[in-house]
Structures are given as C-alpha cells and as structure tokens.
Amino acid sequence: MKQHAHAWPAPVGGSLLNAATLTCGILIAIMLTILLVRFVFGLATVANVNDGYSWGIWVVVDVMIGSALACGGFSVALLVYIFNRGEYHPLVRPALLGSLFGYTLAGGGIFIDLGRWWNFWHIFWPSYSNPNSVMFEVAVCVTAYILVMWIEFSPVFLEKFGKRDFKKKLNKWLFFFIALGVLLPMMHQSSLGTMLVVMGGQVNPLWQTPAVPLIYLLTAIVIGYGVVLFEACVAAAAYRRSIEMHLLNPLSKIMLGVLGLYLVVRVVDLSVRGAWGDAFAFSGVAMSFWIENLAFIAPFFLIGSAQARRNPANLFLAGLAIMVGGILLRLNGFLIGYNTGPGWNYFPSLAEIMVTVGMFAIEVMGYIIITKRFPVLPREDAQVTHS
Amino acid sequence: MDTRRHFLKGVLAGGAAVAGAVAAPEVCARETHTRPPEGLGLLYDATLCVGCKACVAACKEANNNPPEFSTEDHLWDTPLDTSGYTFNLIKMYRNGTMETKDAEVNGYAFMKTSCMHCADPSCVSACPVSAMLKDPVTGIVSYNPDACVGCRYCVAACPFGIPKYQYDSPTGKIGKCELCRHRYKDGHYSACAEVCPTGATLYGKTSDLLAEAKRRLALKPGSTTTYPRGRLDGPDQSWEGPVGNYIQHVYGETEYGGTQVLKLSAVTFEKVGMPNLPPHSSAATSEGIQHSLYGGLVLPVVALGALSFIAKRTVKHDDEANSDEEKQP
Numbered sequence: 001m002k003q004h005a006h007a008w009p010a011p012v013g014g015s016l017l018n019a020a021t022l023t024c025g026i027l028i029a030i031m032l033t034i035l036l037v038r039f040v041f042g043l044a045t046v047a048n049v050n051d052g053y054s055w056g057i058w059v060v061v062d063v064m065i066g067s068a069l070a071c072g073g074f075s076v077a078l079l080v081y082i083f084n085r086g087e088y089h090p091l092v093r094p095a096l097l098g099s100l101f102g103y104t105l106a107g108g109g110i111f112i113d114l115g116r117w118w119n120f121w122h123i124f125w126p127s128y129s130n131p132n133s134v135m136f137e138v139a140v141c142v143t144a145y146i147l148v149m150w151i152e153f154s155p156v157f158l159e160k161f162g163k164r165d166f167k168k169k170l171n172k173w174l175f176f177f178i179a180l181g182v183l184l185p186m187m188h189q190s191s192l193g194t195m196l197v198v199m200g201g202q203v204n205p206l207w208q209t210p211a212v213p214l215i216y217l218l219t220a221i222v223i224g225y226g227v228v229l230f231e232a233c234v235a236a237a238a239y240r241r242s243i244e245m246h247l248l249n250p251l252s253k254i255m256l257g258v259l260g261l262y263l264v265v266r267v268v269d270l271s272v273r274g275a276w277g278d279a280f281a282f283s284g285v286a287m288s289f290w291i292e293n294l295a296f297i298a299p300f301f302l303i304g305s306a307q308a309r310r311n312p313a314n315l316f317l318a319g320l321a322i323m324v325g326g327i328l329l330r331l332n333g334f335l336i337g338y339n340t341g342p343g344w345n346y347f348p349s350l351a352e353i354m355v356t357v358g359m360f361a362i363e364v365m366g367y368i369i370i371t372k373r374f375p376v377l378p379r380e381d382a383q384v385t386h387s
Numbered sequence: 388m389d390t391r392r393h394f395l396k397g398v399l400a401g402g403a404a405v406a407g408a409v410a411a412p413e414v415c416a417r418e419t420h421t422r423p424p425e426g427l428g429l430l431y432d433a434t435l436c437v438g439c440k441a442c443v444a445a446c447k448e449a450n451n452n453p454p455e456f457s458t459e460d461h462l463w464d465t466p467l468d469t470s471g472y473t474f475n476l477i478k479m480y481r482n483g484t485m486e487t488k489d490a491e492v493n494g495y496a497f498m499k500t501s502c503m504h505c506a507d508p509s510c511v512s513a514c515p516v517s518a519m520l521k522d523p524v525t526g527i528v529s530y531n532p533d534a535c536v537g538c539r540y541c542v543a544a545c546p547f548g549i550p551k552y553q554y555d556s557p558t559g560k561i562g563k564c565e566l567c568r569h570r571y572k573d574g575h576y577s578a579c580a581e582v583c584p585t586g587a588t589l590y591g592k593t594s595d596l597l598a599e600a601k602r603r604l605a606l607k608p609g610s611t612t613t614y615p616r617g618r619l620d621g622p623d624q625s626w627e628g629p630v631g632n633y634i635q636h637v638y639g640e641t642e643y644g645g646t647q648v649l650k651l652s653a654v655t656f657e658k659v660g661m662p663n664l665p666p667h668s669s670a671a672t673s674e675g676i677q678h679s680l681y682g683g684l685v686l687p688v689v690a691l692g693a694l695s696f697i698a699k700r701t702v703k704h705d706d707e708a709n710s711d712e713e714k715q716p
Contacts, residue, residue: 042557050554054540191677
C-alpha cells in the first residue's frame with residue numbers, strides 16, 4: 001500500500017463581505033420573494049409548468065442537473081477510497097463540500113416544486129411508500145445521501161471546534177459512511193435516468209432506453225470529475241491560489257477513460273436499438289442531441305495529449321464541456337426530447353429562472369463562507385509541486 | 388503504472404457489473420399486468436357520437452367541478468382540453484371541407500378524452516406515495532389527494548395525458564376520471580354513459596364491452612343493428628341504427644397490456660389523438676429495471692459490504708499517513 005503525504009486542509013480566511021457574497025445575497029432575497037408568492041398563490045402565478053410539461057427547470061435543473069453537478073464528492077471518493085488513489089485526497093473535501101450543497105439544494109428544489117408539499121413526509125412513511133416507483137427510490141436514496149454527506153463532512157466542523165474525541169469515534173465508523181456515500185449516488189444517479197422509462201414513447205428514442213440507468217451513472221461519474229476540474233480552476237482564480245496541476249492533470253486522464261467508456265456504451269445502445277434515425281432528423285431535438293455529444297467528445301480534443309493537459313485553461317474548458325454535455329443529456333431527456341403531443345410547450349418564466357439562480361447563489365455563498373472559515377481547501381504553503 | 392493498471396481493471400470490472408445488472412431487466416422484466424376479470428370500463432364508439440357534449444356537462448356536475456372558459460363572454464363551460472377541473476372532453480377531428488362525418492379526408496369525427504383505466508397504469512407505477520391506486524377488483528384507477536405530495540410524476544408518465552394538476556391553486560390536487568366510483572352506492576354509474584343519448588359512451592364490464600365492440604366490427608358497414616345505451620347489464624334502452632365504417636381495431640384491447648376503456652373509430656386512431664402504444668407497458672419495463680437492481684435489496688447490500696471492506700482498508704492507511712503529517716507542523 002502506498003502512503004501519501006498530502007497538504008492538510010486549512011481555512012482560507014479573509015473577509016466574508018465582498019462583491020460575490022453580496023451579489024449572492026441579493027439573488028437569494030429575490031428567490032425568497034418569488035417563493036413566498038408561489039406558496040401563497042400557487043405554482044401557476046410564478047412558473048410556466050403545465051400539464052404537458054409538468055416538470056420545469058425546478059425539477060430538471062435544480063434536482064436532476066443540480067445533483068449530477070454535485071457528483072464531485074462521489075467521484076473523488078470513489079477514486080480515493082475505493083480505487084485507493086490516496087494522492088487525490090486533497091481534492092476530497094472541496095469536492096464533498098460542493099456535493100453537500102448541490103444535494104441539499106436539490107432536496108430543497110424538490111420541496112418547492114411539490115404541489116402538496118405538506119404531505120412530503122409520506123414518501124418516508126411505510127404505509128404510503130410505493131417501492132415500484134422509481135421516484136420513491138430516488139427520494140429515499142437522495143435523502144439518505146444528504147445525511148451521509150453531512151456525516152462525512154462533519155470532521156471539518158469537529159476540527160474547527162476542537163472536538164477531537166468525537167472525531168476519533170466517528171473516524172472508526174467513517175469507512176462505513178464512505179461506502180454508503182459511494183453506493184447511494186450510484187443508486188440514485190442511475191435511477192434519475194430510470195425515471196424516464198415509465199414515460200414511454202413520450203421520450204425521444206435517443207434518450208428512451210433500458211440502458212438509461214447505466215448512461216446516467218457513467219455521466220454522473222464523469223461530470224463529477226469535470227466539476228472538480230472546473231471548481232479547482234475557479235477556486236484557484238478567485239482565491240489567487242496556485243492550481244493543483246499535479247493532481248488535476250492525472251485526474252483529467254482518468255476522466256477521459258470513464259468518458260470513453262460512456263461514449264462506447266452510448267453508441268452501442270443507440271446502434272442496438274436502431275435509434276440513429278432520430279439523430280439525423282431535421283429538427284431542434286436532433287441538433288440538441290449533437291451538441292450534447294459534441295460536448296462529451298470535445299475533451300478528447302482539448303486534453304487528449306499530455307502536452308495539452310499541462311495547460312490549466314484546457315483542463316478548465318474540458319471540465320466545462322463535460323458539464324455542458326451532462327446538462328444537455330438531462331435537459332434533452334426530460335424537456336427537449338420529451339413530447340406530450342401537439343399544443344404543449346414550455347419555456348421557463350423569469351421567476352422560475354430567478355429561483356434556480358437563487359439556488360445556485362446559495363451554493364456559491366455557502367462554498368465561500370465555509371472554505372474561508374473551515375478547513376476545506378489544502379493549505380497553500382503546504383503545496384509541494386507546481387507544474 | 389501498476390496502480391493505474393489496477394485502477395483501469397477496477398473500472399472495467401465495475402462497468403461490466405453495472406452493464407450486467409442493466410442488461411438483466413430485459414431478461415427478467417416483469418410481465419405486463421392484464422385487466423382484472425371483473426374490471427369495469429366504458430366503450431366509446433366515435434361513429435355513434437353526435438358531439439352534443441352532454442357527457443362533458445354531466446361529468447362536471449358529477450365531480451363537482453367548476454366551468455372553464457375559452458371564449459371572451461364566459462357564458463358557458465368551454466374547456467379546450469381536460470384539466471385539473473375537466474375530467475372528460477369530446478374533441479373534434481377536422482379535415483378539409485369537413486363535409487362527411489367519420490371520413491378521414493374532407494370529414495370530421497369526435498373522440499372522447501378521459502382516463503383509460505389501464506390494466507398496467509403508468510401513473511400508479513410512477514406515484515411514490517400510493518396516491519394513485521388500481522382497484523384489484525373493479526380495476527378503477529383512483530386518486531387520493533390526502534396521500535398525494537403533488538410531484539406530478541403521474542402527469543409526466545401517462546401516455547394519454549390524463550392526470551392533470553390544478554396549478555392555479557396553492558393547495559392544488561390532481562384531477563382525473565375515476566369512473567364515478569363515488570356514485571355507485573346510490574345506484575348510479577359513470578355519468579358520461581348515463582346521459583349519452585346515442586349510447587356512444589356505454590358503461591359495463593370491460594370483458595362484455597370488448598365482446599360488444601367485436602360484434603360491431605364484424606357487422607357490414609351500412610347495415611342496421613341494435614345499439615344498447617347507458618349500461619350493458621341495465622334496463623333495455625337500445626335503439627336501431629346504421630353500422631359505421633369502422634377501422635378494424637378495438638383501441639384499448641392490447642395497448643399497454645389493455646385498457647378498461649375501449650374505443651371504436653372510423654378515423655385512424657392516431658389522427659384522433661390516441662397514441663400508438665405497444666402491448667408491453669412502460670410500467671412493466673420501469674419496474675423490471677427497478678426490481679432487478681433493488682429487488683429485496685440484495686444487490687445494494689452486497690455492494691455495500693464490498694465497498695465497506697475496501698473503504699475500511701484505504702481509510703486506515705490514509706489515517707496513518709495523515710497522523711504522521713499532523714505531527715509535523
């Protein structure tokens with residue numbers, strides 16, 4: 001077994017009041033105002049969701065896409081703890097923090113969209129639960145994962161407040177929560193794809209397949225690495241820290257490996273089902289399919305060679321491309337390639353968009369506050385190599 | 388290099404395991420449910436429908452639903468589609484000059500839109516809290532607002548676009564036809580069938596309705612036959628009329644494993660808004676995948692055990708590495 005001496009995390013420090021947190025604060029206030037109207041007067045007063053498209057961006061973006069973008073913690077944990085690549089350990093905490101916020105808000109996103117939200121506890125109540133429902137599995141799994149992530153992340157708070165004894169006790173059982181923290185996202189990220197299956201022929205054959213759980217799972221893992229690349233570059237730029245190229249470079253190579261596997265699965269699935277016809281139709285849906293897949297192919301051109309990988313800008317763009325691909329895969333399945341017949345259409349209202357923006361603002365603000373005050377990012381002076 | 392090879396091996400093994408698990412549903416997918424033998428339903432014969440919309444009004448009254456307006460003067464109930472407040476609607480097919488009834492070209496035709504009460508309903512499979520249930524005896528797909536969380540997965544799942552939500556209310560419910568099950572105790576049956584003047588909408592056991600539908604399909608178009616009205620096993624209210632030029636297909640006999648509401652039409656079903664559905668239901672595919680992966684929680688528990696075992700070893704090593712480091716500063 002290898003041992004890795006790696007940079008121990010430390011708070012970044014600095015003032016919490018700056019342009020970024022202030023902007024986030026305003027966006028969050030706007031969101032809260034809209035939500036007040038939504039809860040008093042009903043969904044239709046603020047949202048464009050309708051009976052043809054009963055799920056708008058609050059479900060598809062905040063929950064489906066939000067949770068996929070929050071797969072960094074899961075993807076890195078898979079690498080560090082399951083494939084024993086301890087050298088990536090400094091990436092665990094920042095990735096986990098992103099996931100924690102992404103998922104907690106995905107849970108919140110579901111709640112504000114529920115038409116009869118006061119009954120939400122029925123999902124966890126055995127006499128109501130329907131184990132045949134894919135959504136039941138997703139809801140239980142996501143809730144469990146949110147709890148597990150807070151436990152996984154709790155050492156950060158325990159360190160800060162000096163609860164060493166408790167941390168030691170928790171450490172004994174941490175392996176179990178880490179295992180859960182790898183298993184649960186595998187379960188619900190694949191099931192988020194399975195949610196399409198019951199919708200049958202309403203979903204375009206390009207995205208309606210019995211292999212959809214595997215497609216969503218593989219992309220969730222890839223998106224996880226893509227987000228880590230993206231976040232690491234953004235955090236480095238925002239906090240004027242050096243980019244951890246010695247970690248990101250090999251990580252991006254692993255990402256390409258999983259991405260390659262995904263593309264093989266996707267091509268084989270489309271070929272076996274004979275679904276390519278829809279891809280060559282003259283339609284916006286077909287175009288969206290190609291943009292999605294070009295975004296997934298782009299990283300091979302951006303960071304395919306060892307030399308290209310040495311450039312942080314390329315890593316950033318590759319991470320971004322994967323996020324775009326993952327976002328489109330989900331938008332395409334649930335909205336763009338979802339057709340309930342003539343007469344129905346959906347485009348989010350400004351209020352709907354502002355709520356989604358507000359959700360992401362909470363994430364950014366939370367990330368800033370916690371990284372500045374709690375030991376999450378690797379201590380800067382402990383950096384060993386820069387490439 | 389060695390660890391990389393290990394890692395890649397792991398990825399491939401993991402990928403193969405997941406691929407196997409995903410491929411499995413195709414093999415062990417559950418069967419599509421069939422109609423319960425005593426299941427109740429409706430037979431809608433578009434060739435008999437005169438478009439009077441008495442059934443639409445009766446449905447509103449029976450379900451205590453408010454009128455919906457699509458004209459400026461707001462004089463009477465004019466919904467354009469079913470909604471959270473309109474559970475039954477007669478829609479019209481129009482083509483060219485609209486001269487001939489039930490002609491596909493230069494003609495017009497009617498079609499009833501309401502819950503089909505599927506043998507294997509997508510809405511029931513989708514609902515996470517059992518608010519949508521299918522009665523094991525009558526086969527009626529019912530909705531319970533007290534259980535419902537308002538997630539609207541049923542709305543998204545239904546291939547007929549039937550469950551609809553009341554978006555304009557802060558306490559909105561799902562609205563859909565429940566075959567007037569609340570009126571049975573008073574000796575009544577589905578209001579739409581009760582008021583239909585021509586028997587275009589007929590109430591009864593689906594098995595009987597299917598036999599009636601097949602009887603009509605076997606008749607010579609243009610000949611005369613007897614049409615029952617109201618309910619099949621009720622008092623005789625029949626009348627004699629001409630036989631329509633039917634498409635030789637009972638819609639709902641096999642679609643998604645069959646539905647309890649059956650339809651006859653002279654215009655191609657897809658043109659009058661009835662989707663082309665395979666005999667295998669999407670609920671069966673969906674539940675097949677779910678149960679293959681999570682049935683009895685076998686796979687998740689095995690996976691958790693394996694992951695815990697691996698994580699325990701790596702966390703321990705990682706801890707040692709870290710505690711060494713903690714001593715340094």
